[in-house]
Amino acid sequence: MTQTKLIKKTTLVSAAATRLPVHTLTFAIPRFDPSVHRGKSHSEVAIDKGDVVKMVIPGYKPKSYSMSALREQEFDVTFKVYPNGRASGFLDSMKVGDELESFGKSSGRHHNPGSFVGIVSYGVGITEGLPVTKAELEKGDAEKVVLLWASRTMGDTFWHEEIKALQNEYPGRFEMVHILSREEHQGCFHGHITPKLLDQAFQPADRGQARFLSVGTKDMMRITNRMLEEIGYPMPEHALLPKSRSSHHQRHGKHHSRTSCKDRKHHKGRECDKKHRR
């Protein structure tokens, strides 16, 4: 068991009648022994490739969370507390000094560089969106990185200082765009994300070089990909972090034939690539 100790809790958004609270939990990185522990070491979680940390909720199951920051000895998980949420409720109930099991997990995605990066974060999806934005700016492949954050109100947003710091560090290269569904606010779009809005927010100099990432529920990400396709960016060609071809096989642990594979979308009616056979 990789017991992970909570060392700090920070509230980013306080609970109010109209909004759900958001907290950051800071955990000490536990010792990792690959012969005993499952998953990957916390220190090897690649935030820039969308790797996650699995928090093993007692009496429930391992739940995915983006690592919002990784330092030498500790890591952060930033989460929204949902009403009656089993996992988020448990994390919220933890006190400094409490422990739970956790392990790192690879996203099975790879980096597809381009000179323009557009990232769409829905609500608490910013926990992956902002760290990936920061990593893209640090990598330097992208001449321009635009982060579009869809929230209900400005009061639901957080990490204002971190965003300001990136704007100061990368003037002209980094652009932050807010869209609010329940509030009109100066300098922000109002309403919901549409293909037209995406076209307005993302204006690459070279459309062929545009790469996109959306972070939200599966439905939101599927719909966003469809909207991007509608405005001329076919996926996964234009995905910033497309699924690696072999990740499906890695998940299953061994090769299987097309007839035994339940993931018909993966095989698309084709036999598996021979190089994945074991």
Ligand SMILES: Cc1cc2nc3c(=O)[nH]c(=O)nc-3n(C[C@H](O)[C@H](O)[C@H](O)COP(=O)(O)OP(=O)(O)OC[C@H]3O[C@@H](n4cnc5c(N)ncnc54)[C@H](O)[C@@H]3O)c2cc1C
């Ligand atoms: C790859 C990945 C990364 C993730 N990273 C993060 C992260 O960094 N931070 C974070 O807070 N969450 C993250 N999540 C979501 C997280 O895993 C849980 O699903 C979330 O905490 C809710 O779980 P729960 O058990 O508390 O709620 P549940 O018990 O599953 O649901 C409780 C109630 O909340 C509602 N609810 C649950 N999830 C959502 C949602 N996303 N939007 C609106 N209503 C919802 C449900 O409909 C239900 O009414 C991530 C998920 C994935 C797949």
